[in-house]
Every structure is written in C-alpha cells, then in structure tokens.
Amino acid sequence: KAGVTQTPRYLIKTRGQQVTLSCSPISGHRSVSWYQQTPGQGLQFLFEYFSETQRNKGNFPGRFSGRQFSNSRSEMNVSTLELGDSALYLCASSFDGLAKNIQYFGAGTRLSVL
C-alpha cells in the first residue's frame, strides 16, 4: 500500500504570493489533517477534512484554507504569504479521523518565503 504523498517537496515563494500544496492519503483513508511545523512552535494543527468537509480547525488566520476532493485527496492553500509562513507543512491521513486511529504522515512540503 502506498503511503501518504505530498507534493511538491520543496517550494520557494516571495512575500505576497500564494501557494497550493497537495496531499494524497493512503488508499481507503477518508480523513486528511494538515499541520505546520516550525522550530519555535512545534507541530500545530491547521485543519482536518473528512468526506470533503472541514471537520476540525486550528487557530490559524483565514489566509490558510483547504479542501478535499471526492477521492480524498486534499489541497491546502496559503494566500498573501508572509515570512512567518516559512515552515514544514505536513499532512496526515487516517481511516476516519477518530482520535483512536493512527495518523500516517507524509514527508512534508518545506516552504520558504523570501
């Protein structure tokens, strides 16, 4: 079974631009969660999608948005990029997103904002 796939692996953008990241979950998994990881703040939860609906949301500004498609693939968008958005963005899939289920992480997209 293929693991969680995130594309692209690396991105360099400039302030004010927008970016879209993609995540393909493990086959059969319907829940996809997104996290931002920085050295200072650690792993912070962005949002979770289940069956094309945002089910949970973290404390991030509206510049951060996402969506999920009918095949469970998910995209995350960040608009009007700021320097502080430089981070490793991880997505994780699980069977149904319930807390008892294991989160399987992708390798992440490392975003650098210049």
Next chain:
Amino acid sequence: GQQVMQIPQYQHVQEGEDFTTYCNSSTTLSNIQWYKQRPGGHPVFLIQLVKSGEVKKQKRLTFQFGEAKKNSSLHITATQTTDVGTYFCVLTQGGSEKLVFGKGTKLTVNP
C-alpha cells in the same frame, strides 16, 4: 482549552544511558499516542495507550499511562544512536476527537 506539557524539551545522553520523556495534561485523557520524528523525517506512530495505568513495551522502549489518565511517559533503556529524534505525545481529551500535539522532546545521543 486543553493544555499539554512535554518535558524535557531537549535531552542529550551518552550512548548506553537511559532516557525518559514525560507528557502531562491538565485534563483527563481518552487516550495518548506517541510518535517519533527522525531528523529530516516525518512523525511515525509508535504506540497508543488507552487504559488507566497501562504499560506497554517495545524492545527497549517502555510506555506508561498514568492511573488518573492525565500523564504519560516514554522510557528508553540503554539508548543507541538510532534512537536520535524528537518524540511527541499526542493527546485526546475525553469527549473530544481533536488531537493535541506536545512540543516534543528532542533526543540526541553521543556515540
């Protein structure tokens, strides 16, 4: 909101020494998961604890869930260089499906 404290933030040991990281919650937990992230890698699931007082072992790793289900620990016996990485606890508050990540303990091992 749910508060989680994971200590220590950093730990440096000599190879062969033991290592312990602790995770403490302000509220009673439904369960707790532990993940490991190698340098340059992504978090990988290690274990899940559900029952009060539960103890689980994986080779040199021992995981424990407190009796009150408010704290947990991960103990590594006789560390090896392959143990290097950041260990995260992930909490679920009772009645919630939201996962809360601890800030992690970064372990370095001197050969």
